[in-house]
Amino acid sequence: MTELKRRPVLGLLAGLAVAPKVAMAQQPLRIEITEGVIEPVPYAIPDFVPENAAGAEYAASIARVIANNLTNTGLLREIPVTAHVGRITNFDAPVQFADWRAISARALITGAVRVNGQQISVKFRLFDVVSGQQLGDGLQLDGSTQAWRRMAHRVSDQVYMRLTGETGYFDSRVVFIAESGPANNRRKQVAMMDQDGENVQYLTDGTALAFAPRFSPSGDRILFTSYETGFPRIYLMDVASRRRQVLGDQPGEMTFAPRFSPDGQSVVYSLSVDGRTDLYLLNLGSGQRYQLTTTDAIDTAPSFSPDGSQIVFESDRTGNSQIYTMSLQGGVAYRISQGQGRYSTPVWSPRGDLIAFTKQHNGRFHIGVMRTDGSSERLLTASYLDEGPTWSPNGRVIMFTREEPGSNASMMSVDITGRNLRRIPTPGPASDPSWSPLLP
Amino acid sequence: MNLLTKAVLLVASLALAACNNPRGGEDDYTSGMGAGGGIGSTALGDPNDPTSIAYFNQTIGDTVNFTVDSSDLSPEGITILRTQAAWLNRYPEYQILIEGHADERGTREYNVALGARRAARVQQFLAQEGVNPGRIRTVSYGKERPIEVCAEQRCWDLNRRAVTVVSR
Numbered sequence: 001m002t003e004l005k006r007r008p009v010l011g012l013l014a015g016l017a018v019a020p021k022v023a024m025a026q027q028p029l030r031i032e033i034t035e036g037v038i039e040p041v042p043y044a045i046p047d048f049v050p051e052n053a054a055g056a057e058y059a060a061s062i063a064r065v066i067a068n069n070l071t072n073t074g075l076l077r078e079i080p081v082t083a084h085v086g087r088i089t090n091f092d093a094p095v096q097f098a099d100w101r102a103i104s105a106r107a108l109i110t111g112a113v114r115v116n117g118q119q120i121s122v123k124f125r126l127f128d129v130v131s132g133q134q135l136g137d138g139l140q141l142d143g144s145t146q147a148w149r150r151m152a153h154r155v156s157d158q159v160y161m162r163l164t165g166e167t168g169y170f171d172s173r174v175v176f177i178a179e180s181g182p183a184n185n186r187r188k189q190v191a192m193m194d195q196d197g198e199n200v201q202y203l204t205d206g207t208a209l210a211f212a213p214r215f216s217p218s219g220d221r222i223l224f225t226s227y228e229t230g231f232p233r234i235y236l237m238d239v240a241s242r243r244r245q246v247l248g249d250q251p252g253e254m255t256f257a258p259r260f261s262p263d264g265q266s267v268v269y270s271l272s273v274d275g276r277t278d279l280y281l282l283n284l285g286s287g288q289r290y291q292l293t294t295t296d297a298i299d300t301a302p303s304f305s306p307d308g309s310q311i312v313f314e315s316d317r318t319g320n321s322q323i324y325t326m327s328l329q330g331g332v333a334y335r336i337s338q339g340q341g342r343y344s345t346p347v348w349s350p351r352g353d354l355i356a357f358t359k360q361h362n363g364r365f366h367i368g369v370m371r372t373d374g375s376s377e378r379l380l381t382a383s384y385l386d387e388g389p390t391w392s393p394n395g396r397v398i399m400f401t402r403e404e405p406g407s408n409a410s411m412m413s414v415d416i417t418g419r420n421l422r423r424i425p426t427p428g429p430a431s432d433p434s435w436s437p438l439l440p
Numbered sequence: 441m442n443l444l445t446k447a448v449l450l451v452a453s454l455a456l457a458a459c460n461n462p463r464g465g466e467d468d469y470t471s472g473m474g475a476g477g478g479i480g481s482t483a484l485g486d487p488n489d490p491t492s493i494a495y496f497n498q499t500i501g502d503t504v505n506f507t508v509d510s511s512d513l514s515p516e517g518i519t520i521l522r523t524q525a526a527w528l529n530r531y532p533e534y535q536i537l538i539e540g541h542a543d544e545r546g547t548r549e550y551n552v553a554l555g556a557r558r559a560a561r562v563q564q565f566l567a568q569e570g571v572n573p574g575r576i577r578t579v580s581y582g583k584e585r586p587i588e589v590c591a592e593q594r595c596w597d598l599n600r601r602a603v604t605v606v607s608r
Contacts, residue, residue, distance in 0.1 A: 183589040209584055211548055225552075231579050232552060254556055254580060257549040270553060272580065275511065275560025277553035298553040314550065320509065321550055344547040358547050384591065387547045403544075405591030432548070 028135065029107055029128040031075050031163045033396060038419075040077035041163075043070065043107035044100055044129075046088045047081065048122070054115035058148050062113060062122060065152035068196060069170045070159060074420030079103050091123060100129040107135075109159060120145045124155045126162050135162045149198060150439070157438070169392040170195060173436040174399065175213040175222050178202065179409055179429035188431075190224050192239070195392075195435070197425035203237060212388070212432045216260045219436040223247075223258040223267060234258045234269055236284070247282060248289065257300045262308045268292070270300040279313060281328070292326070293333070303347045305372075312336075312346040312355055312372075323357055325372065336374030345388050348372070350437075351395035354416065358387040358400075367400050369416055380418040390435045399424060401431040491531055496606050500527050504562065506600040508545070509554065511561040521562060524604055525569030534606040536571070538562045540580040541587075541603070543596035548582060555580030555602075562602040 031041055045067050050056035070076045086099025091112035100108050111124035125138040139158060141151045150171055157168030178191040178200075189206040190213045193199055204210050204226065213224035222237050229246075234255045237244040247267060248255055258269040267282045279292040279299045293299040297317035304311055305325075312325045315333070323337040323346045337343040341361030348355055352372070359366040359379065365386040368379040385403040392399070392413075397420075399413045408429030414421045424433070485492025487499070496502065501524070504517035513521065528534060540559030542551035559578035567573045588595040 184586050186584065188584075209581075211584065227581075254552070256552050270549065272553055272556035272560075275557040275564075277556060298550060298557065300549050300553050301547070316509070316550075344550050360545070385544065 028131065028133065029163065030165065033075060033164050033166065033417075038075060040075060041106050042077050042079050042104055043109065044079045044084060044103065044105040045070075045109040046084060046086075048111035048113045048124075049088060049091045051091070051112050051114040052116075055113035055120075058115065058120060058145070059113045062148060062152045062155075063109075063111065065149055065196070066109065066156045066159070069153065069156035072196070072422060073160070074415060075164070076107070079105050091125075095127055097127070097129055097132045100127075105129045107163065109155075111155065115145060118145050119143070120148055120151065122148075122151045122155065124158070126159050149194060153194070153196075166396065167394045167438070169394045169397060169435075169438065171439050172393050173215075173219065173439070174390075174411075174424075175203070175215055175224075175434045175436070176411060176426070176430050177211055177213065177432040178427070179431060180206075190222070190237075191430075192222075193426070200427055203239075203242060212257065212434075214259050214434045215436040217262050217264045217437060219439055221260075221264070222434075223260065225256040225258070232256045234267070236267075257302065259303050261304050262306055268302040268304065268311055270302070279311070292328075292331075301345045305348050306350055306352045312348055314344045314346060323355065323374070336370070336372070338374050339377055347389050347391060349391050349395040350393060354395070356389035356391060356398050358389065367398060367414065369398075378418065380414050380416065381412070381421065386412075388432055390433050392435055393438045399433040399435055401433065403431075493534075493606055496524075496527055500524055502604045503601050505597065506558055506602070508543075508600070511554070511557040513561060513565060518565070521565050522569060525566050525571050528566065528571045528575070528606070529569075532572070532575070534575070534608055536566070536576045537605040537607070538576060538578045539603045539605060540578065541585060541599055541601050542583045543599040544583045544586065545596055546583065551582035552580050555582050558600075558602045562604065566604075
């Protein structure tokens with residue numbers, strides 16, 4: 001894929017008078033995503049303006065991808081194009097804000113598309129309709145037409161950042177398990193898609209059972225567990241070339257639950273020998289393997305802190321599964337989960353402030369978050385079976401697997417506020433999502 | 441897996457499904473396919489032939505069950521494993537793969553570890569009963585290969601199991 005380039009759009013609106021009545025008194029439009037209850041902010045995104053004939057093919061589609069992203073945040077509510085009074089026919093003409101106030105839009109996104117051969121240029125501007133002011137500079141993205149969806153995601157990330165003050169998460173991917181076949185002999189393939197469910201690609205052919213793929217911190221490699229040899233083994237795959245290698249190859253040993261260190265140089269994982277499951281750290285460069293835990297218990301589902309100094313993991317060393325943190329410098333593990341029930345699959349937030357987990361209690365499964373010392377536990381979901389949280393790159397959204405009796409596995413997302421529960425569109429049953437970082 | 445192996449596996453699976461499994465085809469189909477890369481395939485033979493795999497699976501009993509989160513052997517399980525051990529000691533030409541499984545009421549990776557613990561418990565017991573540990577390998581499928589599918593206790597009870605798969 002061609003690297004996307006971006007540059008500011010010339011400020012053609014500079015010098016034009018903005019509607020004077022409201023401009024001075026208003027605070028700039030700002031969405032606080034930490035608020036407990038939010039009325040979604042209404043916005044309008046007309047079809048982007050095609051600046052040449054070839055651009056027409058993409059103009060509406062790009063606006064739709066952006067609208068889908070923004071609406072799915074739950075922070076914004078799109079005013080449908082059919083309700084628009086105004087029309088944007090020239091990207092650089094002054095915006096008639098009255099037209100957009102008339103439909104109660106608070107934000108307006110305009111854009112333009114030009115295509116020359118395999119090259120596409122996408123421009124956009126974001127306006128605070130109430131104050132009549134532009135939020136941030138106009139921006140132009142240039143890239144390959146094949147990357148048109150990524151450009152729409154980049155625009156979405158820009159809009160999100162300008163409205164919330166936080167980094168977005170739209171130009172990212174998810175690796176997951178695509179499921180098919182009967183429940184007692186499920187076919188499970190490693191697959192990858194854009195975060196909005198588009199561009200699904202299959203990374204394994206499904207002849208061997210596979211589960212729990214994990215992205216590397218730079219999104220260029222994945223780890224997963226496969227039964228290709230008949231035994232669960234961890235594989236490392238280069239996403240671009242699809243080349244893969246088995247990590248460690250000791251007969252009679254089962255390895256699983258891998259995760260990368262934040263620098264991408266090491267992998268922490270579980271190894272089962274004689275019924276004991278311990279944590280190990282493998283340096284990918286040197287091949288050196290270090291044993292991190294030595295209990296007779298099940299120690300599994302490790303995840304690094306963003307600074308790489310600690311891991312969080314689950315262990316049943318005190319009888320049932322609980323969550324522990326441990327410094328990589330030295331061996332004492334501290335139990336942090338405090339509540340009733342069983343705690344599993346802890347994952348450290350990319351912001352470093354929270355740990356997401358699966359909790360089982362009274363026959364129900366929950367996705368929850370707690371602080372890294374175990375305090376302030378909050379359960380975000382409840383169902384017959386929710387498990388395996390993964391964080392959006394900005395630490396605001398959690399994706400996970402849900403199974404309900406009599407139906408197939410699906411992937412859901414929920415905000416860390418507990419609001420905005422959504423099903424992620426996938427071509428078929430799907431499980432074990434792992435969210436990539438924002439793409440470079 | 442090459443084509444010939446696939447064909448042999450398919451035939452073996454069909455044979456299992458067709459006549460040799462008292463509980464229906466899925467269980468042994470699962471065992472055969474699941475272990476496809478790890479063990480070879482073998483004709484099952486006549487269930488009336490006490491030296492046959494079919495006899496081991498049906499008459500001796502290839503499965504022991506566990507309670508929630510546990511790898512402790514029940515009295516019934518111990519009885520079955522003693523009988524397994526006696527048979528395995530009588531027919532040392534068979535290789536042994538113990539599959540550990542879990543019910544769906546747990547997270548995926550924990551269940552792999554739990555299945556490994558169950559398989560290891562059976563391996564230890566068979567070894568105590570004189571079966572050469574060098575003949576035994578273990579694998580865990582976690583909750584990935586249930587024998588029964590339903591969202592009820594009945595299925596969860598059956599799915600918490602270790603299956604002794606013999607092959608020549």
